[in-house]
Amino acid sequence: MNPPVPPVLAELAGLLMKNAMPGVPEPERASDLSLSAMLLMVAGEVWDRQAHILVEENRAVRALLGETGEDADLRLSVLQAENDRLRAALIEAHAAAEAAGDQARQDAIWAELVAATERRKLSTAPV
Amino acid sequence: MSHPLEPRLAAYIAGKMPGASDVAVSALERISGGASRETYRFVLSWTEGAAARERRLILRRDPPASLIDTERRVEFEAYRAFAGTAVPVPEMLWLEEGEAALDHPFFVAEEIAGFQASPQMLLSGAYDAVLPKVAERKWTILGEIARADPAPLARWMEAPALDACWRRELDHWEALIDKDQAEPLPVTRAAIRWLRANPPPPAQKLSVVHGDFRTGNFLFDAAGDIQGVLDWEMSHLGDPLEDLGWSLQPVWSFGRAGRAGGLASPDEAVAIWEHASGLKADPAALHWWILFNCVKGQGIWVGSAAAFNRGGNRAPIMIYPAWWLINAQDRAMLQVMGRL
Incomplete structure (x- = not known):
């Protein structure tokens, strides 16, 4: 998730405390609280699944890149850093496959990109 | 409790109205949303001659950091x-x-009061009977913008050559993504490579491009008429298909699959636009501009995250x-590229 969930939750905590105090204009309070509620719902949705998504995706991309290894540290920040490294390498591999006209490799990469996008879909997504 | 901006704004406006006395600002309140500008409504009152006068106005002020950085003059x-x-x-x-x-640049404008902008309200079911009218008005107005003479704005906006419109926009948004992305975006990068390898034909004319003409950026009434077009902060001169492509990009369907802007089929929208603009929307060129607008959208979403991550603007709207x-935009790109 971008921005990452922990700093967003910290920001929302501060915002809720601010809005618990008197003197906040009602339109601003309504806007802050309704947006905070929607963000908390998104955070709740990704809480349980995020580590699984990243491990699954890292495994799939490693296979495409011909790398071995597994994620040993399951903290989200570590999984995300490895995911960033792998997806950057996947972009390079995709561009190289296009330049080489390697259709089979392009199809394999596209299949993983579609799968990755589906894994990350939110229940409230407009598309 | 009065807002602290009220006396400062009143002092500024008094300096702009030498014939007025007793200039006062009241009921200033921030309107929700507004990720690129802080938007407030307020009531201006003053005395002119012996008559007391009052007017409802809007203040649009630059925030400390914005979802999109644009010139308020434009x-x-x-x-x-x-x-x-x-x-x-x-x-x-x-x-x-x-x-x-007021600490940041701003402008003051008339408030078009009494109408709605919310896409959620428009698409809630309560307005279903007038959605065809909204669609007719929406793409007719967009056609009018495309048809308008861009010359009066050439003093404020760069006028690209007809065959350079696409490259200027793609260069601009790719550079923003390069600057702002917090994580690799393989779908977006694949889309950019395709756009560069398959450029569209030159623009059929140079037009004013609103830049953000979508459901949510116009004011509608209960009869389905459109009373105001808002949020011109990304306006520029360019290919008229750019605006049409933005209005057709899938994230603006608001979950109504196959309904452009949640309102009409893409074919209906294009037909209305062609009739109003007097222009043609070549299908291949329009496809390019729809995919480009998916990339542009991604540039805006990662830009809002970057503004938060850098600490310049920590508001929840960012x-x-x-x-x-961000994921929905990837899904939209995959759809437009025929991959999903």
């Missing part, structure tokens, strides 16, 4: 260019580009577009 002049035309816009009153008066739309 937005102000775009509104002014369409005043009194078939494109309904609020009257622009004063532009202040300095920071002394988080929500990124969380809600």
